[in-house]
Amino acid sequence: MSKKKDERQFKIRQLLQEHPKIKISDLADYFQTSSETIRKDIIELENSKIIKKEHGYALLLEEPDEMPISLRNQEYIEEKKQIMKKACTFIKEGMVVYLDAGSTCLAGIPFLQSIHNITIVTNSIFVAYKCAKLNMHVILIGGNISNNAYRSYGNFASETIDYIHIDVAILGTKGFKDNNGFTTYENEYELKRHILQQSEKIIVVTDKNKFNAQPEYTYCKFKEVDVFISNTLTKENKSQIQVIPEIIEAEV
Amino acid sequence: MSKKKEERQLQIRQILEGKEKIKVAELAKLLSVTPETLRKDLDELQERKILIREHGYAKIQSSSVETFVELKAQKNKEMKKIVALEAFSRIENGMIVYLDSGSTILTAISALRNKSDITIVTNSILVAYECANMNLNIIMAGGLLFNIGKRTYGHFATEIIDHLSIDLAIMGTDAFTEKSHGFTTISADELGFKRHVMNQSAKKIMISDASKVNNKADIAPYAFCKFNEFDEFITNHLTAEQYDVVKTVKKVTQV
Numbered sequence: 001m002s003k004k005k006d007e008r009q010f011k012i013r014q015l016l017q018e019h020p021k022i023k024i025s026d027l028a029d030y031f032q033t034s035s036e037t038i039r040k041d042i043i044e045l046e047n048s049k050i051i052k053k054e055h056g057y058a059l060l061l062e063e064p065d066e067m068p069i070s071l072r073n074q075e076y077i078e079e080k081k082q083i084m085k086k087a088c089t090f091i092k093e094g095m096v097v098y099l100d101a102g103s104t105c106l107a108g109i110p111f112l113q114s115i116h117n118i119t120i121v122t123n124s125i126f127v128a129y130k131c132a133k134l135n136m137h138v139i140l141i142g143g144n145i146s147n148n149a150y151r152s153y154g155n156f157a158s159e160t161i162d163y164i165h166i167d168v169a170i171l172g173t174k175g176f177k178d179n180n181g182f183t184t185y186e187n188e189y190e191l192k193r194h195i196l197q198q199s200e201k202i203i204v205v206t207d208k209n210k211f212n213a214q215p216e217y218t219y220c221k222f223k224e225v226d227v228f229i230s231n232t233l234t235k236e237n238k239s240q241i242q243v244i245p246e247i248i249e250a251e252v
Numbered sequence: 253m254s255k256k257k258e259e260r261q262l263q264i265r266q267i268l269e270g271k272e273k274i275k276v277a278e279l280a281k282l283l284s285v286t287p288e289t290l291r292k293d294l295d296e297l298q299e300r301k302i303l304i305r306e307h308g309y310a311k312i313q314s315s316s317v318e319t320f321v322e323l324k325a326q327k328n329k330e331m332k333k334i335v336a337l338e339a340f341s342r343i344e345n346g347m348i349v350y351l352d353s354g355s356t357i358l359t360a361i362s363a364l365r366n367k368s369d370i371t372i373v374t375n376s377i378l379v380a381y382e383c384a385n386m387n388l389n390i391i392m393a394g395g396l397l398f399n400i401g402k403r404t405y406g407h408f409a410t411e412i413i414d415h416l417s418i419d420l421a422i423m424g425t426d427a428f429t430e431k432s433h434g435f436t437t438i439s440a441d442e443l444g445f446k447r448h449v450m451n452q453s454a455k456k457i458m459i460s461d462a463s464k465v466n467n468k469a470d471i472a473p474y475a476f477c478k479f480n481e482f483d484e485f486i487t488n489h490l491t492a493e494q495y496d497v498v499k500t501v502k503k504v505t506q507v
Contacts, residue, residue: 067381125377125384125392132377132399140404142394142412145380148387152394156412160394163408 008033009041010074012058016051020060027058067129073103076207082250083205083229084108087170090203090227093117098169098195099127101151104205105170106130121164123157123191125150139164141191153187161194169199173206175213181221182206192219203227211237258473260285261293262438264310266400268303273311329359331461331488336360338486338507339422339459345369347419348391350449351379353403354424356459364388373418375404375445391416398441405441410448421453425460426472430497434475435460435482443474450476455483458501462488 008031015022015030024042028035042053052059084107091097093116099105101124109127112118113134120131123141131138143157171192173182182204184192196202202225211233227246230237241247260283267274267282280290294310297303303310337360343349346369351357353376361382364370372383375393383390395409423446425435435458437443450456464487478500479485485501498504 067378123394125381128377128397129381129402132397132402135399138397138399139408140377140392140394140397142392142404142408145384145390145392146387148384150381150384152392156391156415157394160408160411 005041009045012038012041012045013050016058016060022058024053024056024058067126075103077103077107078252079207079231079250080104080107081111082252083207083231084170085111086229086248086250087203087205087227088112088115090168090201091115091118092167095119095167096121096165098122098166098171098199099124100170100172101127102172104172104207108170109134109136112136121161121166123152143191144187151188153191157191158194161191161198164198166195166199168201168203169195170203170205171195173204173210174216175210176215176218177212179215179218181218182225183216184219186217189217189219196220196224201226203229205229207231208233208237211240257293261297264293264297265302265312268310268312273306273309276305276308276310279310331463332356333359334507335459335461335486335488337363338505339457340364340367342422342455342457342484343367343370343420347371348373348417350374350418350421350423350453352376352421352423352446353379353401356424356461357422358382362386373413373416375409377402377404393445396441398439401439401442403442405439405445409445413445413448413452416452418449418453420455420457421449422457422459423449425458425464427464428472428475428479428497432472432475434478436472436475438472438474440474443476446476450481456481457484457486458482459486462490 012027024035024038027038031038039053042051042058045051046053050061052061080103083104087108088111091112096119097112099120099122101122106126109130112120113136119137119139120127121139121141122128123143128138128140141152141157141160143152144154145152174184176182204225208230222241223243225244227248228241228244229248229250232249232251238247263283264279267279276290276294280287283290294303294305298305303312332355336356340360340363345367348371350373353374358378361379364383365386371389371391372379373391373393374380375395380390380392391412393404393409393412395404396406397404426438428435437446479498480500480502482501484503484505485498486505486507489506495504
């Protein structure tokens with residue numbers, strides 16, 4: 001998809017969030033393009049069941065967002081989707097799946113929706129909200145939330161995790177340049193250790209920028225991870241993490 | 253009514269709240285019941301004016317109490333806001349405050365911005381979201397998620413509550429009448445959770461906009477408390493008859 005069309009369709013969704021019914025000709029004026037172009041946009045958006053076209057109007061199908069999650073971190077969205085598609089191949093019917101906070105896991109939720117009877121466990125308000133809207137089965141890990149973050153941590157969180165057996169944990173990471181393991185925020189470190197203990201399979205997902213970003217708190221060594229999924233990696237990248245049994249490069 | 257039938261009918265209503273209208277055949281599939289069983293349920297619900305049937309579809313009729321929280325926020329918004337603001341004025345600096353899920357609290361939640369040094373306890377992800385936006389300290393009572401109400405329930409949630417000393421609980425209700433002897437909720441799981449909150453709270457305030465007063469108690473069957481367990485009940489204007497129902501609350505404030 002061209003970037004311009006991408007942006008225009010994103011903006012159409014945004015506008016409909018605020019005004020759930022807009023004339024197609026008005027949208028054409030707004031974007032200074034033809035009604036035909038807008039009509040084509042709407043048809044594409046119709047396929048994702050987000051909006052629908054009716055008598056010259058574009059109508060919002062999805063419920064208005066209480067949390068404008070989709071307006072957050074849109075960077076590398078295609079890359080994240082491809083990564084998460086690969087991650088989903090490890091998830092089978094009936095599994096308990098831990099989803100980390102962060103935009104990568106968030107991007108993968110629509111793909112998880114189609115797998116039967118899975119339970120999502122997460123400490124992220126956004127992940128919980130998005131899964132709830134898709135009527136998935138969710139356990140939100142409670143605990144402390146602070147500093148404008150939208151994820152829980154602390155004693156309650158760690159203790160809750162200890163009660164749950166996790167089949168697959170999909171975790172993100174902050175920078176790990178020249179490091180021998182994956183890192184995270186200071187207050188998430190402990191929770192992630194507990195998650196590792198409770199999980200059968202650990203999958204780390206990340207965009208490749210993290211290879212060059214400064215490490216923070218190391219929550220696990222590379223060798224503790226079962227699967228690593230990112231986009232196309234350099235030889236150097238691969239050699240740093242070579243101890244991980246399964247390394248997957250998701251192509252866009 | 254048998255318990256199973258009762259639960260099933262509650263489920264039907266919850267589904268309808270979410271979908272507005274649904275094919276009867278699809279409903280039968282969702283509930284894993286025979287068409288005859290479903291027909292009987294739908295007959296009863298239609299008689300109670302909760303739904304109507306049309307061309308093979310079941311459609312929501314009256315506005316039942318637990319609908320999507322986002323939609324509910326639109327109705328009676330102003331009345332709710334006044335009530336919520338009054339309740340928030342009871343919050344003092346340094347307090348640990350429990351906020352219930354539900355649309356009333358959400359209408360005025362940005363007013364919390366002016367409070368300092370408070371900790372918010374909640375089982376509502378929408379409340380947690382709004383409070384996180386304002387950089388407040390939050391203790392999220394996590395647990396199993398009830399998707400329609402966007403709130404948690406269950407053992408994990410009550411475990412966390414049981415470890416807290418809450419200074420002030422601001423709570424909502426689905427309905428109440430003279431017969432219910434107390435405030436009620438539509439969901440059995442919410443009943444349990446609300447009891448734990450009340451047990452851990454020093455002061456308890458009930459808030460409700462006028463639309464809930466004297467609401468039909470049969471649509472919210474679980475009384476989670478007696479009226480006199482609350483320190484204050486804040487609502488819009490009550491008639492003499494309505495006031496009579498709730499007068500055993502220690503203080504009734506009409507705004």
